[in-house]
Amino acid sequence: MAWEVLSIFGTIAFAISGAIVAMEEEYDIFGVYLLGVVTAFGGGAIRNLLIGVPVSALWEQEMFFQIALVSITIMFLFPQRLLRHWPLWGNFFDAIGLAAFAIQGALFAVKLNLPLSAAIVAAVLTGAGGGIVRDLLASRKPTVLRDEVYAAWAILIGLIIGLKLVTGDIGLYVLFVVMTALRIISYIRRWRLPFKKLRNP
Template sequence: MAWEVLSAIGTIAFAVSGAIIAMEEEYDIFGVYLLGIVTAFGGGAIRNLLIGVPISALWEQEVLFQLALFSMTLVFLFPNRLLVHWNRWGNFFDAIGLSAFAVQGALYAVDLGLPVYAVVVAAVLTGSGGGIVRDLLAGRKPLVLKAEIYAVWAAMAGILISFGLARSDFWLYALFIAITALRILSFTYKWRLPTRKILTR
């Protein structure tokens, strides 16, 4: 049950995220739908390619595609006075998508019997892959590479699930809430990983 719920939550959150960014960049309606679909399903596609799952598995998710299309249509029809608050809520949607897809991606890899490092990679790519593709297509520096702690939370989900510490539905939902909360805290309080800048003359 958790698998289906988290897939739906992640798909809606990232489809909305992609659609909003497309409208910020003044894309036409085709661009809005394209960027929303890429954001919602890009991470899963990248994950499937790396762990050997046929890419055609994406086209079997008819209900998720319908959810994504409905969500994007709803956002596209929203009054502008509501959309101006995206800067306040955008990171919230992104945090939900990251968390839901990280947990879902880790579960997918565990069910295939993959080793720990593969589970972590699957969690990170599923959670952040769609956002990376979205940002690149929108001409932006990927959020995962420049902003507050982001993909680390997805990796944490992968580690916990790979060691069997969150396998029941209750603990999976608890992990989803915890990762979402940590991501929100990290951008609220500007938590960052150490960086090193090379100075040039």
């Protein structure tokens, strides 16, 4: 049950996130739908390639494609005056998608009896892969490569699930809420990972 619920949350959140970025870049309606769908399913496709699951498995998720298309349509038709704070909304939905898909990816690896390292990689790629493709198509620096805390939350999720510290639907829901909140807080408070500048001030 948790798997399906998190998949729905992640699909809606990343589809909307991709649509928002496309509208920020003033893409036409085709670009909005393309970026929304790629954001929602890109991470899963990359994950499947690396852990040996056929990418064609994505085409079996017809319901999730329909959910993504409906979410993008609603966002495209949403009154513009209510979307004045697009960056904030975009990061909010991105946080939901990151947490939901990172958990889903880690669960996928654990279900296949893969090692801890695979659970971490699956969490990062599923949670951040779609966002990376989205940002590249929008000619932006991928969020996961910035100095802000982003992929670290997916790594933590992979560790927690890979070590089976959280089990059961309720535990997974709590983990989802906590990680979403941490990602939002890290964005609002501008938490940063260590980095080094090579350019002169």
